[in-house]
Amino acid sequence: MPGQLLDGFIRGLLYVAIALGLTIVFGMLRLVNFAHGAFYIIGAYVGLVVTEHVGLLAGIIAAPIAVALFAIAFDFALLRRFYDKEPTAQILVTFGVAIVVEETLRLIFTGTTRTYVVPAWVQGSLNLGFTQYPTYRIAFGLGVIVLVIAVWLFIQRTNYGLIVRAGVRDRTMVQLLGGNVRQASTVIFALGAALAGLVGAAASPIYSIDPGKGFEFLVPSFVVVVIGGLGSFWGAVLGGLLVGELQSLTTLFLPAASDLVIYVAMALVLLVKPSGLFGESEVIRG
């Protein structure tokens, strides 16, 4: 039971880390990024290659950089044309890019499931008193917590963060006041992508890699950001933990319903309070 709860917590932290990028990008760009899962999986494969040739830490550093560069290229080449279009057009273009990325990776790496070996210092397990738990999972969990705090500080304490927070409330006004919203948008988009890439590399020793994994994790991450409230920072954090535990506990007590239950929760939130548990209600008509 405590092991199950901890599994749920770690899986929840994975969702948090993926949803964080999704939610800050939505907050800034009003974009539901269907390519966010593609960022995750690019990070995972970059992490795989670099880890096999150099080492795990190098892989975890290289992945977010590579994915951020990819995201900037994607933004300049395609996404900018869609900033002013209706949200459905933005969904379509990110969905298209997600397919292209997934299938390109499938061509390069084939569809087989891959995983990589972690270095000795994070192998094995730790005795937590109530249960033995794999060291790498604990390290991963702690890493995500540090990441959440770092991103929060970035948004709260830096100039970019200021533009982001203001841009969420009123884009036009920020532009009128001289804030470079376009540049900040690109930075935030790259940051969101880098987060996904980082998680992709860091989570792969736990959850393994195949080209479909990005989309597989993207869909529960939608559940997370919807429950927490699209664009809401702490909503994504609490939503992620909630969804992780919900899945974990239903797996324990009612395994047949473990996938169903999160979508029921998602639909209920959208029906009752579309802005989510922690979102601001003004954004609904966006």
Add this chain to the structure above:
Amino acid sequence: MKQVGFYGFTALGLLLFPFAIHPIGGYPGLATEILIVGIAAIGFNLLLGYAGLLSYGQAMFYGVGSYMALLTVQRFFPQWPSIWLSLLVAIVFVTVMALVIGLLTVRLYGIYFALLTLAFAQMFYFIVFQWKSLTRGDDGLQVITNATLQLGFTSIDLTRTFPDFELGPFGNLHDVHYWYAFAAIITLVVLAFMRALIRSQFGEILAAIRENEERSTFVGFDPLRYKVAAFTIAGMLTGLSGGLKGLYEASTGVDTLSIDMSGSFVIFAVVGGIKTLFGPLVGTGLIMYLQNVVSGNPVFGNGWRLIEGLIFVAVIVFLPGGLLGSFKKKRAHAALANAVRVSPVEGRP
């Protein structure tokens, strides 16, 4: 006259289709599949093209339709193996389902609507996946259908083929099953229905709501009612498509309800051209044809979905109206240019 032109043109196209794809590497069975799936894409077009609703869950209607049609033969009414009855059960069930889900979902806009339809589709996916006693879960249903098509006094076995008749490079009439004729007739009816719907007052009000919902409310229309109606009709057509798929292949699986399937309907309609009558069918045909040809190729075999994605992105970026929509726009521009040129003669600005 225009009416006759539409029916003549469409009927001729449907008549030639299974033979026209033969020299370019297709086969009549593929033509049947294209028409069947195309009906769902046509239904989706009513949502995205005319009502401006991006549903990301159409696969739930498609998949449930296919299961209902097969379960009718296998479980519900095994004593009456009839294509009509199976389709009727599938359509009625899916239509009611679409009505209920439509009532719940159309209040939301844009991405919230898309995400809610996605949530519902996932719910149905996992229900079908887990309800193993009825759906056999991951294995899917394989049904030995002896379902026939009753027509008055006779009944037709749709798996039979037409008589032997050599057509040179266009194959042999013998390769075409009665199934194709049935699918073609249904497609013709669906296209005629959509054409009438779009041109009716209903279609115009729907377009008005899409362009400016507030204004249409002020004029006195209740947008929700029209959107629910559009959602229900689209669901109904998708259920019909799914029912046909199940009966034609005599099998179905949980993949028919997957997000990938929902995404495919989006891709088919957008590539062919939303807001056009034939666009979704053309898009379905193009992508499914390429899938078939490419996946048979030993070199690019695994890459067909990459090609699908590349075409999709290229169309969104360079031809936002889709293949047919962009063509139509050019014609509209030409017509406009003509109108401007001739207008001084008539004394209008």
